Amino acid sequence: MKAVEFNNITKSFGQLTVNDKVTFAVEENTVHCLLGENGAGKSTLMKILFGSYKQDAGTIKIRGKEVNFKSPLDAIDEKIGMLYQHFMLIDDFTIWENVVIGNELSSAGKLDYKKIKARLNEIIENYNLGLDINKKICDISISEEQKVELLKLLYRNSEILIFDEPTAVLSPVEVKEFFKIIEKFKADGKTIIFITHKLNEVKELADKVSILRKGQLVYETTKEDINVQKLGNEIIGNVEIAESPAKIHPGEEIKKTFLEMKNISLVKDKVTVLDGVTMDIKKYEIHGICGVEGNGQQELVDVILQFEKNFGGTLMMKDDRVSIVPDDRYKRGMIKEFTIGENILLKKKKQGILSKHNIDAMSQHIMKKYDVRAPSAETPLGSLSGGNQQKAIIAREIEMQQNTMIFYHPTRGVDINATAFIHSEIVNLRNAGKAILLISSDLDELLKLSDRLSVMHKGKIIKTFSEKELNTDNKNDLLDKIGKFMIGCD
Amino acid sequence: MIRALDRFSIQTRANIVSISLSLLATFVITVILILLIGKNPLPIFTTMFTDVFLSGYGIGQTLFRATPLIICGCGLAFCFHASLFNIGAEGQLNAGAFTMGLIAVSMSNFPWYISIPVCIVVSFGVSAFFGLIPAIIKIKKDVSEVITTIMLNFIIMALINYFLVDFFAVKSTMRTEKIPDSFMLLKFSSVSSFFQGSSLNICFIIALILAFVSYMIIYKTKFGYEIRAVGFNPSAAKYIGISPNKIIILTFVIGAGITSLVGLNFIMGYKGFYEYGFSNNVGFTAIAVALLARNNPIGVIFSAILFGVLDFGGLAVNDLVPKEIVLVVQGVIILTILSINTVVDKKYNLQK
Numbered sequence: 151m152k153a154v155e156f157n158n159i160t161k162s163f164g165q166l167t168v169n170d171k172v173t174f175a176v177e178e179n180t181v182h183c184l185l186g187e188n189g190a191g192k193s194t195l196m197k198i199l200f201g202s203y204k205q206d207a208g209t210i211k212i213r214g215k216e217v218n219f220k221s222p223l224d225a226i227d228e229k230i231g232m233l234y235q236h237f238m239l240i241d242d243f244t245i246w247e248n249v250v251i252g253n254e255l256s257s258a259g260k261l262d263y264k265k266i267k268a269r270l271n272e273i274i275e276n277y278n279l280g281l282d283i284n285k286k287i288c289d290i291s292i293s294e295e296q297k298v299e300l301l302k303l304l305y306r307n308s309e310i311l312i313f314d315e316p317t318a319v320l321s322p323v324e325v326k327e328f329f330k331i332i333e334k335f336k337a338d339g340k341t342i343i344f345i346t347h348k349l350n351e352v353k354e355l356a357d358k359v360s361i362l363r364k365g366q367l368v369y370e371t372t373k374e375d376i377n378v379q380k381l382g383n384e385i386i387g388n389v390e391i392a393e394s395p396a397k398i399h400p401g402e403e404i405k406k407t408f409l410e411m412k413n414i415s416l417v418k419d420k421v422t423v424l425d426g427v428t429m430d431i432k433k434y435e436i437h438g439i440c441g442v443e444g445n446g447q448q449e450l451v452d453v454i455l456q457f458e459k460n461f462g463g464t465l466m467m468k469d470d471r472v473s474i475v476p477d478d479r480y481k482r483g484m485i486k487e488f489t490i491g492e493n494i495l496l497k498k499k500k501q502g503i504l505s506k507h508n509i510d511a512m513s514q515h516i517m518k519k520y521d522v523r524a525p526s527a528e529t530p531l532g533s534l535s536g537g538n539q540q541k542a543i544i545a546r547e548i549e550m551q552q553n554t555m556i557f558y559h560p561t562r563g564v565d566i567n568a569t570a571f572i573h574s575e576i577v578n579l580r581n582a583g584k585a586i587l588l589i590s591s592d593l594d595e596l597l598k599l600s601d602r603l604s605v606m607h608k609g610k611i612i613k614t615f616s617e618k619e620l621n622t623d624n625k626n627d628l629l630d631k632i633g634k635f636m637i638g639c640d
Numbered sequence: 641m642i643r644a645l646d647r648f649s650i651q652t653r654a655n656i657v658s659i660s661l662s663l664l665a666t667f668v669i670t671v672i673l674i675l676l677i678g679k680n681p682l683p684i685f686t687t688m689f690t691d692v693f694l695s696g697y698g699i700g701q702t703l704f705r706a707t708p709l710i711i712c713g714c715g716l717a718f719c720f721h722a723s724l725f726n727i728g729a730e731g732q733l734n735a736g737a738f739t740m741g742l743i744a745v746s747m748s749n750f751p752w753y754i755s756i757p758v759c760i761v762v763s764f765g766v767s768a769f770f771g772l773i774p775a776i777i778k779i780k781k782d783v784s785e786v787i788t789t790i791m792l793n794f795i796i797m798a799l800i801n802y803f804l805v806d807f808f809a810v811k812s813t814m815r816t817e818k819i820p821d822s823f824m825l826l827k828f829s830s831v832s833s834f835f836q837g838s839s840l841n842i843c844f845i846i847a848l849i850l851a852f853v854s855y856m857i858i859y860k861t862k863f864g865y866e867i868r869a870v871g872f873n874p875s876a877a878k879y880i881g882i883s884p885n886k887i888i889i890l891t892f893v894i895g896a897g898i899t900s901l902v903g904l905n906f907i908m909g910y911k912g913f914y915e916y917g918f919s920n921n922v923g924f925t926a927i928a929v930a931l932l933a934r935n936n937p938i939g940v941i942f943s944a945i946l947f948g949v950l951d952f953g954g955l956a957v958n959d960l961v962p963k964e965i966v967l968v969v970q971g972v973i974i975l976t977i978l979s980i981n982t983v984v985d986k987k988y989n990l991q992k
Binding site: 476 | 856860861865866869872873875876877878880881882
């Protein structure tokens with residue numbers, strides 16, 4: 151029997167189609183892996199299944215019955231449970247209190263503690279979760295927090311479980327433990343939809359695999375036919391490393407170091423997020439950083455921007471100010487209520503009374519020079535398409551003329567044309583003698599642009615590929631190596 | 641009608657539409673309320689209109705009552721633009737005004753052109769100091785300014801009470817000594833007999849200038865853009881290179897400091913002394929004034945005058961309806977503007 155059927159699911163945000171006629175089914179009592187790059191549309195699809203988003207077109211069937219969820223509450227009623235990447239727990243409450251909130255088993259309005267606790271302990275024992283339900287959340291580890299989230303789902307008798315990159319926060323030993331729990335779920339007849347970036351996990355767990363690329367379902371296979379190499383290729387698309395704009399090579403002696411990190415370490419909330427990072431950024435060079443999300447990339451940026459000051463090791467910078475194109479343009483890149491000109495103005499030294507005329511002229515200048523398409527100079531940046539917003543942000547940073555620049559996911563959620571434009575701008579900046587740090591999870595982009603490429607894993611730089619190593623003819627072999635470093639094996 | 645607004649920016653259009661709608665809704669609700677308590681709304685509105693608008697005294701008193709609201713509303717506009725919900729204007733302005741009353745008395749021997757500027761600067765500083773406290777607590781300990789400013793109101797009022805009663809009050813009153821007549825500001829009624837002895841004074845002009853300057857700072861300087869950027873999205877502002885903490889401190893200091901000028905209107909413009917409770921909740925009403933104007937200082941002038949009309953008009957119809965009805969109307973304005981804003985912003989796609 152089919153637990154979930156997606157039928158022609160389509161969902162767009164503005165001009166960007168994130169799910170494009172996605173059709174596939176999840177068999178009951180299987181582990182179904184859903185793969186794809188960041189922005190491929192996995193999370194959106196799962197949010198639609200869980201009732202957080204409403205699809206534009208298409209239908210969803212649960213156990214053969216068509217459903218129309220208005221909110222996650224409806225999904226929970228259908229015994230669907232979601233394990234989010236970011237846990238939603240209240241620090242000052244105990245484990246059992248966190249589990250019970252919103253799922254009270256009550257008799258006449260009064261909580262029946264005994265019954266609740268007995269049931270929780272029964273679940274914990276059954277699945278070998280090893281939790282003490284009287285502990286407070288602030289006193290337990292991240293992997294235990296994850297188990298509390300699992301406990302929540304089990305307490306509600308969820309039968310279809312959605313796991314969104316559950317292993318990203320776990321150490322290898324914890325991953326093994328987690329897999330055992332999943333096996334037990336399966337033995338108990340539950341259905342699991344498993345989102346991950348780690349292909350070896352897929353090999354180990356999956357009964358079936360579906361791959362999304364740019365919002366479309368591009369590949370499906372079953373347990374017997376899983377080939378990790380093939381999966382990798384299907385996730386990225388045919389690895390056609392497109393022609394980069396020509397790079398100039400001024401010779402090693404001119405490549406001055408603009409930024410140098412020596413043995414940088416950072417501990418945040420008791421977790422080591424940067425662990426002895428040593429690297430540099432040089433003039434006339436693009437230094438790429440790749441790695442699975444959350445392996446210290448954000449913290450690396452925070453240290454360079456000096457938002458984090460309590461780090462160990464030494465940081466040397468040629469200039470105080472570094473240009474940054476942040477990873478999340480909505481949250482960190484722009485003031486979406488302001489126009490293009492106003493967003494640029496914030497970065498400039500300006501005194502006295504500003505004239506609207508000059509600000510609009512600034513918008514116009516950017517629109518023309520960088521081909522940013524906006525209805526008018528007065529349009530708030532937030533109303534432009536994602537690609538144009540990103541172009542405007544990059545234009546702003548270019549106009550600032552800083553020597554060192556960081557591009558963090560510069561083309562995430564951006565269409566093909568804007569991506570090509572942004573790539574050529576980055577190479578142009580490099581050719582003009584800027585020192586560039588490019589952090590991305592798009593391997594294609596990294597291989598195309600980087601002069602050197604470092605792989606980050608668990609807050610460490612575990613390998614730096616030199617220009618020579620990157621210029622190999624055997625691209626597949628190179629990709630394979632990078633992939634292995636990304637998941638921490640060498 | 642809507643078409644005629646096309647030449648304005650989207651935000652301005654949305655503002656005009658939502659303010660008009662909420663005033664209309666308030667009017668309807670008020671009429672219903674008056675009917676509910678069994679009165680005829682018509683004579684009430686006509687009395688209010690004639691008393692407020694058809695006499696020079698009425699106009700003067702209305703504008704006099706609007707003056708502190710303009711001043712305080714401008715101060716709050718700074719805070720609100722930075723998304724700092726400063727509920728402490730009442731305490732902040734009293735701290736400044738009390739200081740002003742004391743300094744003016746102690747500087748009796750100086751000529752007015754020295755003592756008045758000193759009074760303004762020092763009382764600004766004292767009000768600003770009480771704005772600095774919640775700013776620092778917010779930055780250091782991430783405590784919501786709503787709570788700290790509310791609590792500071794009580795602390796400040798209790799301190800003033802203590803200092804007044806134990807040290808500075810004229811015997812068996814709750815006020816300071818009277819300042820020299822030479823320190824009193826020019827009244828409109830002494831220039832033109834049109835105002836028939838109303839208390840309207842030059843502070844009204846000062847308030848108008850203040851509103852204009854505040855408008856220019858908030859909308860036409862880089863500093864103003866920085867304030868609004870932090871208000872819209874502090875983490876983006878941080879990445880852009882603005883220090884949200886610096887902005888929080890500066891807006892709180894400026895916003896709270898400005899409220900001290902309310903003392904100028906009362907002490908130098910009206911009574912000649914600081915009196916406990918003089919402010920009559922201006923610091924709270926100004927929150928509504930600023931909200932109604934959507935934090936635009938020029939808009940604050942108009943919404944302050946509207947509240948002035950309600951305030952003085954409420955007195956005029958006191959024997960027809962309970963004067964509390966004015967408070968109800970003020971409350972209804974806040975509720976309608978807050979709820980209608982969201983709906984209109986959605987219609988204009990301005991949702992955050």
